[in-house]
Structures are given as C-alpha cells and as structure tokens.
Amino acid sequence: MTSPRPLRADAARNRARIMTAAHEQITEHGPEVSMEQIAAAASVAVGTLYKHFPNKTDLVAAVVAASFETVADDAENCLQRTNEGAPAMTELTGFLTRLMDTVAHNHAVKAAAYAVNADHTAHPAMQEVETRATHALDQLVRAAQLQGGLRADFTVDDLYLMLSTVPADQPPAARSRWLALLLTGLTAR
CATH class of the missing domain: 1.10.10.60 (Homeodomain-like)
Structure with missing residues (x-):
C-alpha cells in the first residue's frame, strides 16, 4: 500500500x-x-x-475535530494532574467550567459536544479525538468517585448528556449558576 x-x-x-x-x-x-x-x-x-x-460534512467534521482536540487535551491534562495528586472533583469542575465557557463562544466545540452526545458513531475525523476525550473523562469520573466527591452512579455518558444541555446562549453568571446547581446534584452524599 x-x-x-x-x-x-x-x-x-x-x-x-x-x-x-x-x-x-x-x-x-x-x-x-x-x-x-x-x-x-x-x-x-x-x-x-x-x-x-x-462535501460540507467532511469540512465541518475536520474543523470540529480540530476544535475538539483542545477539549481532549484539557481532559487528558486534568487526568494527569489528578494522577499526580490533585483532587479529581476539582479537576472535573475546572474542566467543565472551561468547556462551558468555550462552548459559549465557539460553535465548532458546541457542535462537537452535540455530535459526541448524539451517538457514538462520530464522523471518522472525530473518532480518534472523541476516543481520547472519552477515555480521559471516564478515568477522571472514576477517580472523583473513588475519592468520594462524585455520585457512584454517574457515568461519562451522563457527562456528555450534561454537556449537550449547556446554556451556552446565557450570560456568564447564568452559566456559572447552572453549573453550580448541576454539581450540587452530582456530588456524593
């Protein structure tokens, strides 16, 4: 070949x-x-x-994959810091805050979040970066659960579902309030 x-x-x-x-x-x-x-x-x-x-699908997928690359990098960096001793829940919260702000300003990342949540048969341009992000986030969720900060029944699929509902069109204060309320429901009792 x-x-x-x-x-x-x-x-x-x-x-x-x-x-x-x-x-x-x-x-x-x-x-x-x-x-x-x-x-x-x-x-x-x-x-x-x-x-x-x-076709437009291939172009949009290439742009979305490139935009989502930064999201995957951030997730992997959060996991690395957790593995080095940082509290997993703090890393997860920081990741969600940064992603929420990015989604509010970058329609390509928002499209990526919706594409990943819609089904796990992403466009081929998205598959590798989605796999990287999903693996890192799954490990981060598990670490937060093991440390007692996150509900035991929360999954990475729940995280993607949550991300698909980010109120990106709301002002920063409303987005912060949304995340605070959501995190209250996700923390371990």
Missing part, C-alpha cells in the same frame, strides 16, 4: 487557508455556514474548496 503523495506547496497553503477560514466561520456562525462563505473568507474559489473537502 502506498502512502498518499504530499500536497504541493500551493495546495497545502490553500488547505491551510480553508481550514483557518472554516474554523473562524464555524466558530462565529455555527456549522450552518455555507461553503461559499467559507471559500470567500479563505480567498479561494469554491471549486478549490471542494477539491480539498468533497
């Missing part, structure tokens, strides 16, 4: 511009943004965009 040929320099630049423009447009307007808007923002022809991404 041969590996794919590397992109020519001009094609690589076009792809990078498309990804940057798509990320900006999806972050600001959500995944409903048109391919024409993305091509215009990237200063490429629509045909050039379609050469790199045959």
